[in-house]
Amino acid sequence: TADIISTVEFNYSGDLLATGDKGGRVVIFQREQENKIRPHSRGEYNVYSTFQSHEPEFDYLKSLEIEEKINKIRWLPQQNAAHFLLSTNDKTIKLWKISERDKRAEGYNLKDEDGRLRDPFRITALRVPILKPMDLMVEASPRRIFANAHTYHINSISVNSDHETYLSADDLRINLWHLEITDRSFNIVDIKPANMEELTEVITAAEFHPHQCNVLVYSSSKGTIRLCDMRSSALCDRHSKFFEEPEDPSSRSFFSEIISSISDVKFSHSGRYMMTRDYLSVKVWDLNMESRPVETHQVHEYLRSKLCSLYENDCIFDKFECCWNGSDSAVMTGSYNNFFRMFDRSTRRDVTLEASRESSKPRASLKPRKVCAGGKRKKDEISVDSLDFNKKILHTAWHPVDNVIAVAATNNLYIFQDKAN
Amino acid sequence: MEVQKEAQRIMTLSVWKMYHSRMQRGGLRLHRSLQLSLVMRSARELYLSAKVEAQEPEVPLPPSESPDPRLHPRREAETAAEAAPPDGEQPSPEPMDTQEEAPGAEETPGRVARPPAKVSRKRRSSSLSDGGDAGLVPSKKARLEEEEEKEASSEVPDRLQPPPTQAEGAFPNLARVLQRRFSGLLNCSPAAPPTPPPACEAVPACRPADSMLNVLVRAVVAF
Numbered sequence: 149t150a151d152i153i154s155t156v157e158f159n160y161s162g163d164l165l166a167t168g169d170k171g172g173r174v175v176i177f178q179r180e181q182e183n184k185i186r187p188h189s190r191g192e193y194n195v196y197s198t199f200q201s202h203e204p205e206f207d208y209l210k211s212l213e214i215e216e217k218i219n220k221i222r223w224l225p226q227q228n229a230a231h232f233l234l235s236t237n238d239k240t241i242k243l244w245k246i247s248e249r250d251k252r253a254e255g256y257n258l259k260d261e262d263g264r265l266r267d268p269f270r271i272t273a274l275r276v277p278i279l280k281p282m283d284l285m286v287e288a289s290p291r292r293i294f295a296n297a298h299t300y301h302i303n304s305i306s307v308n309s310d311h312e313t314y315l316s317a318d319d320l321r322i323n324l325w326h327l328e329i330t331d332r333s334f335n336i337v338d339i340k341p342a343n344m345e346e347l348t349e350v351i352t353a354a355e356f357h358p359h360q361c362n363v364l365v366y367s368s369s370k371g372t373i374r375l376c377d378m379r380s381s382a383l384c385d386r387h388s389k390f391f392e393e394p395e396d397p398s399s400r401s402f403f404s405e406i407i408s409s410i411s412d413v414k415f416s417h418s419g420r421y422m423m424t425r426d427y428l429s430v431k432v433w434d435l436n437m438e439s440r441p442v443e444t445h446q447v448h449e450y451l452r453s454k455l456c457s458l459y460e461n462d463c464i465f466d467k468f469e470c471c472w473n474g475s476d477s478a479v480m481t482g483s484y485n486n487f488f489r490m491f492d493r494s495t496r497r498d499v500t501l502e503a504s505r506e507s508s509k510p511r512a513s514l515k516p517r518k519v520c521a522g523g524k525r526k527k528d529e530i531s532v533d534s535l536d537f538n539k540k541i542l543h544t545a546w547h548p549v550d551n552v553i554a555v556a557a558t559n560n561l562y563i564f565q566d567k568a569n
Numbered sequence: 570m571e572v573q574k575e576a577q578r579i580m581t582l583s584v585w586k587m588y589h590s591r592m593q594r595g596g597l598r599l600h601r602s603l604q605l606s607l608v609m610r611s612a613r614e615l616y617l618s619a620k621v622e623a624q625e626p627e628v629p630l631p632p633s634e635s636p637d638p639r640l641h642p643r644r645e646a647e648t649a650a651e652a653a654p655p656d657g658e659q660p661s662p663e664p665m666d667t668q669e670e671a672p673g674a675e676e677t678p679g680r681v682a683r684p685p686a687k688v689s690r691k692r693r694s695s696s697l698s699d700g701g702d703a704g705l706v707p708s709k710k711a712r713l714e715e716e717e718e719k720e721a722s723s724e725v726p727d728r729l730q731p732p733p734t735q736a737e738g739a740f741p742n743l744a745r746v747l748q749r750r751f752s753g754l755l756n757c758s759p760a761a762p763p764t765p766p767p768a769c770e771a772v773p774a775c776r777p778a779d780s781m782l783n784v785l786v787r788a789v790v791a792f
Contacts, residue, residue, distance in 0.1 A: 210596065212595070212596040213594050213595060213596070214595065215594050215595040217595075238595055300599050301595070301598060301599070319599040319600055320599070347599075347603065348603075349603075350599055350600045350603060352600065369600055369603060369604070402579075402608070402611055402612070402615065403608065403611075405604075405607050405608075405611070406604045406607055406608060409600075409604065456579075459579075459582075459608065460582065462586075465601060465604065
C-alpha cells in the first residue's frame with residue numbers, strides 16, 4: 149500500500165509530472181522531446197527522478213505517528229536550470245531542488261581521478277581541469293524544511309503568484325510562508341473557535357489566486373468558500389467574499405451535511421472562475437457571483453441513493469480532486485470503478501472514461517463508459533451495483549497547455565494524450 | 570420502528586468508526602471526527618423523533634432525555650475536538666501563535682489539556698478519559714483503569730448491566746468496553762449532572778435500549 153499515489157501535479161511547462169505516494173516517495177516523470185529516431189516517443193513521459201521526500205516520524209509529546217504520505221506537491225515556476233517543488237505530509241513542508249548533472253570535472257591538480265590526494269612533491273605541472281560528459285544524473289536535494297507550524301493535518305499548499313511566498317492550510321488554520329524563511333510563518337486564517345466544543349466546520353482546501361497575489365480562497369466542510377484579501381487585514385478571518393449555494397430542500401437527506409463538504413478548490417487559469425468538488429458534483433463559480441455557482445456538473449448522481457452503504461464502507465469520506473484544462477474550457481474529476489469524468493463547458497457535453505490496463509492498450513482510443521442508474525441495463529453499460537468502490541480515482545492532473553492528462557488509479561499512473569497531438 | 574432501528578444502527582456504526590479512527594496512523598483526524606459526529610447527531614435526532622412519534626401522546630418523554638441535550642451539544646464537538654477542559658476550569662492560555670514561538674516549539678493541544686499531574690489526574694476521570702484524546706495525549710490507560718476500579722468497584726450500577734442483545738447488535742465487545750470505560754464517566758464526571766441520569770434510576774420506566782443509547786451517546790461525547 150506504500151505505492152498508492154496520493155498526489156499528481158504537472159509543472160508550469162508540463163514537461164515534468166510529479167507524483168507523491170503513501171510511502172513518502174516522489175517520482176518525477178519527464179516528457180520526451182521530439183525525436184526523429186523514435187517519432188512515436190514524442191510526448192511520452194519517462195521516469196526522471198525518484199526520491200524519498202518524507203519519512204514516518206513520531207511526535208513524542210502526543211504519542212502520535214506522523215504519516216509520511218505526501219498530501220500535496222506544488223511546483224515552483226522555473227527560474228534557472230534547476231527545478232523546485234514543494235512537497236508536504238501532514239505536518240512538514242519541504243522544498244526540493246531537482247538538478248541535472250551531465251558533466252564531470254577531470255584532471256584535478258591536487259587529487260587523483262579516484263579522489264585520493266596526490267603527494268604534493270609529485271605535482272610538477274599545473275593543469276586546468278576539463279569538463280567531460282557523463283551519464284545524466286538527476287539529483288534531488290532538500291533545500292528548506294518548513295516544520296512545526298501546524299497543529300492539525302495539512303491539506304493544501306499553494307504557491308503565490310509573487311513566486312516568493314506560499315500558503316499551507318490545515319483543518320483550522322492557514323499559514324503564509326516565505327520560501328527563504330523556515331523558522332517563521334504568519335498565520336493568516338484561524339477558524340479555531342475559542343471553545344472547541346463549538347467547532348462546526350473545518351478548512352478542507354485553500355489556494356492562491358493565479359494572478360492576484362493578495363487573494364486566496366479556502367473551502368470548508370460545510371460546502372462554503374471564502375475569498376480573502378490579504379490587503380484588508382493581517383488576519384483574514386473576515387472574508388471579502390462568501391460563496392454558498394442554498395441547499396435544495398428536496399434533496400435533503402441524512403447524509404446531506406457530509407456530502408456537501410468540499411474536497412478540492414481550484415482557480416481557473418484565467419483567474420475569473422473557481423471550481424469546487426463535493427462528493428457528488430463539480431461546481432464552477434464566477435468570482436463575481438457569490439450566491440450560486442454558474443455551472444454544476446453531476447459526477448455520479450446515481451450514488452445519491454446509496455449514501456448509507458457508502459457511509460458503511462467509508463467511501464463517503466473520499467476526497468476527490470478536480471482540475472481545469474489549459475484553456476479553462478473543460479474540467480475533469482475522478483469517480484469509482486477507475487472511472488473519471490470530463491465536462492466540456494462550452495459544448496456542455498460530458499464523458500466517462502476508464503483508467504485500466506484492459507481498456508487502455510497503447511495508442512488505442514479510450515472508449516466512453518456509461519453507468520446504468522436503474523431500469524434496463526443496455527449492452528456495455530455497467531450497473532451501479534457492480535461498480536468497484538475500491539478502485540477510486542481521487543487524483544487527476546491536466547497538462548497546462550496540451551491535451552495530456554495524468555490519472556492516478558490507486559498505485560498506477562495513467563497518462564493519456566489527445567490523438568491530435 | 571424501522572426508522573428507529575436504522576438510526577440506532579447508524580449510531581452504533583458511527584461510534585465504532587470513531588473508536589477505530591483513533592487507531593489510525595497519523596492520529597485522530599479532525600475533519601473525519603467532525604463528520605462522524607454530525608452523522609451521529611442526525612441519527613440521534615432521527616432516533617429520538619421517531620421514538621416520540623411512536624409513543625402515545627399522554628406519556629411524557631422519559632426524563633433520560635433532559636440531561637442529554639445539556640451534555641450532548643456541549644460536548645458533541647469534543648468528539649471531533651482536541652482535548653479541552655470540559656468543566657469550569659479556566660483553560661490555560663493557548664500556546665502563542667506560530668510566528669511568535671521559539672523555533673522548534675510546536676503548538677500542542679496537549680499543553681492546554683495537561684496541567685500538572687495531580688490536577689490532570691482528577692480531570693482524567695471526566696469525559697476526557699483516554700478514549701477520545703488517546704490520539705492527542707499520551708495514553709494513561711493504566712491510571713484510568715485504576716481510578717475506575719477504585720471508584721466504580723462497589724457500585725457497578727444496575728443501570729449498566731449488559732444491554733439486551735438487540736441493542737448490542739454487531740458490537741457486543743464494544744458495548745462492554747464502553748460500559749467498562751465510561752462507567753467512571755457516569756459516576757464521577759465533575760461536569761455530569763450531580764445526580765445520576767434519571768433514566769438510569771427509573772429502571773422500571775425506561776426501556777433497556779435507552780440506557781444503552783445513553784451509554785453510547787456519552788461514549789461518543791467522551792471521544
